[in-house]
Amino acid sequence: MSDKEKLAELFLEIAQWLELRGDNPFKIRAYETAARTFEQLDEDPAALSRDGRLEDIPGIGRAIAAKTREFFETGHIAYHDDLKAEIPAVLFEMVKIPGLGAKKARVLYEKLDVQSIGELEYACRENRLLELPGFGAKTQAKILAGIESLRRFQGRFLISEALPLAETIAGRLARLPGVTAATVAGSLRRRKETVGDIDIVVGANPASPVMETVATLPEAQALIARGPTKTSVTLQNGLNLDVRLVTPVEYPSALHHFTGSKEHHIKLRGLARDQGFKISEYGVERPDGSIMRVEGEAALYRLLDLDYIEPELREGGDEIAAARERRLPVLVREEQLQGAFHIHTTRSDGRDSLAQLVAAARQRGWSYLGISDHSRTAFYAGGLKADAVAEQLREIDAFNAAQPDFRVFAGIESDILPDGSLDYDEATLAGFDFVIGSVHSSFGMTEAAMTGRIVAAMRNPYLTMLGHPTGRLLLARDGYAVDLNEVIRVAAATG
DNA sequence: GCCGTTTTCGGCCCGACTGTTTTCAGTCG
Ligand SMILES: Nc1nc2c(ncn2[C@H]2C[C@H](O)[C@@H](COP(=O)(O)OP(=O)(O)OP(=O)(O)O)O2)c(=O)[nH]1
Ligand SMILES: [Mg+2]
Ligand SMILES: [Mg+2]
Ligand SMILES: [Zn+2]
Numbered sequence: 001m002s003d004k005e006k007l008a009e010l011f012l013e014i015a016q017w018l019e020l021r022g023d024n025p026f027k028i029r030a031y032e033t034a035a036r037t038f039e040q041l042d043e044d045p046a047a048l049s050r051d052g053r054l055e056d057i058p059g060i061g062r063a064i065a066a067k068t069r070e071f072f073e074t075g076h077i078a079y080h081d082d083l084k085a086e087i088p089a090v091l092f093e094m095v096k097i098p099g100l101g102a103k104k105a106r107v108l109y110e111k112l113d114v115q116s117i118g119e120l121e122y123a124c125r126e127n128r129l130l131e132l133p134g135f136g137a138k139t140q141a142k143i144l145a146g147i148e149s150l151r152r153f154q155g156r157f158l159i160s161e162a163l164p165l166a167e168t169i170a171g172r173l174a175r176l177p178g179v180t181a182a183t184v185a186g187s188l189r190r191r192k193e194t195v196g197d198i199d200i201v202v203g204a205n206p207a208s209p210v211m212e213t214v215a216t217l218p219e220a221q222a223l224i225a226r227g228p229t230k231t232s233v234t235l236q237n238g239l240n241l242d243v244r245l246v247t248p249v250e251y252p253s254a255l256h257h258f259t260g261s262k263e264h265h266i267k268l269r270g271l272a273r274d275q276g277f278k279i280s281e282y283g284v285e286r287p288d289g290s291i292m293r294v295e296g297e298a299a300l301y302r303l304l305d306l307d308y309i310e311p312e313l314r315e316g317g318d319e320i321a322a323a324r325e326r327r328l329p330v331l332v333r334e335e336q337l338q339g340a341f342h343i344h345t346t347r348s349d350g351r352d353s354l355a356q357l358v359a360a361a362r363q364r365g366w367s368y369l370g371i372s373d374h375s376r377t378a379f380y381a382g383g384l385k386a387d388a389v390a391e392q393l394r395e396i397d398a399f400n401a402a403q404p405d406f407r408v409f410a411g412i413e414s415d416i417l418p419d420g421s422l423d424y425d426e427a428t429l430a431g432f433d434f435v436i437g438s439v440h441s442s443f444g445m446t447e448a449a450m451t452g453r454i455v456a457a458m459r460n461p462y463l464t465m466l467g468h469p470t471g472r473l474l475l476a477r478d479g480y481a482v483d484l485n486e487v488i489r490v491a492a493a494t495g
Numbered sequence: 496g497c498c499g500t501t502t503t504c505g506g507c508c509c510g511a512c513t514g515t516t517t518t519c520a521g522t523c524g
Binding site: 024025026027028029030031033034058059060061062063064098099100101102103104133134135136138139142186197199224225226227228229230232242244257258260262265266267268269270272273278279280281282 | 508511516
């Protein structure tokens, strides 16, 4: 784990423990912000700490800077150690139960001496929660159901699984009578790689049967909450679905609200407040109390003298300052894509043949494809031996001759071997149009060794590009230790 | 805990749903 990741983890744990202790919510937010800041920091925190520049980072003040220096000097943060000793670990487990937060968890710990989730389950079955202040039969049943669902489903989902399901459901809601718009929002609209749930916002006249439809969806297995403007259900695959219903004039504000992120809203609404406006999902309230309806998200940003911020950028980092200073990046749009290079066929571990892939690419309006099956050493993935490479090169040549308006580039995804060499001899490498280098083995190397390995491969004149540079598998495996700043420097230097 | 040419103290985004509540706290979005 890098220093940044370690610091992010330490400060996030501090925030969580402070929350369990019932501490000041703004102090908790300060630690959460610090955690996110270190996670996304471009610079090396050790160097900033040495140079006394930690407090130059927005969101890092005297106290957190001091703790960061303490981390680099001693390897610990005493405040973190103290909280860890003070806060019972079972509280941490209890608040993972949906609907059970810090306050109630503490009551359970203090009044019932609950030491584990198993004991909590037992206490529920014995009806021992009924006697507690603020608890009742429904709360007890909800906790019991929450323990069940926690055991069956945990964690986040891949966008590739959640987005098609979300769009199917949104499409169905869009066809209900009285509905003017139904859009996938939340982290899915921001195109996060993994998502916690599905969020959909619907604009409709109030008589429209949207909330009933959501509550009785065939994919739903449990109803979490149902009100006039918001319904939440758990779907069969364990994903939660939140649907927010507003009137058509409120819809642009509601779409913006439900797209998030939370941190983006905190910054944007703080800025609006400084200018005398109050932003909510219903519109913008002027200083005189009148409500302004915005006709679109762009109008909302314009009102605050900001450039339009794309959903993908709304993470509560530097984007609002960048929008004010007119220096937001221009995002690549899907319709700009003309091809792709990292493509496996059935010759190694791909699902489709060359012909099927080209047909699919043509259908998208693409003009080229780069074929890059696995190399020799990746035997577990059907890596190509030298004769299979030769055969594929002939196949691609024939293809290009037959289809002059579409170009297939012949490449390979070569393993970067532990010593940094590529997976074929020079003559074979010279036969490709391009070579991707990827690490598929010996993930446990030290950061210095892994960086040296990758940089050595990049300096090989036959290597054209680096594949999956972090080595992570979303929701399955952390990336290997590597100095990506150094990798990027070498990439720039070697072209 | 962080922040600030209005402030170095007093703010910090704003709202929905639930359950136990007799007026609102807790949890979540
Ligand atoms: N203003 C405001 N909006 C919030 C807050 N929490 C959530 N929202 C809005 C913005 C979120 O993107 C949207 C959906 O909430 P979610 O909890 O589903 O978060 P999101 O989809 O961003 O991430 P996720 O992948 O679901 O964890 O609701 C909040 O505390 N304040
Ligand atoms: Mg979400
Ligand atoms: Mg949600
Ligand atoms: Zn690979």
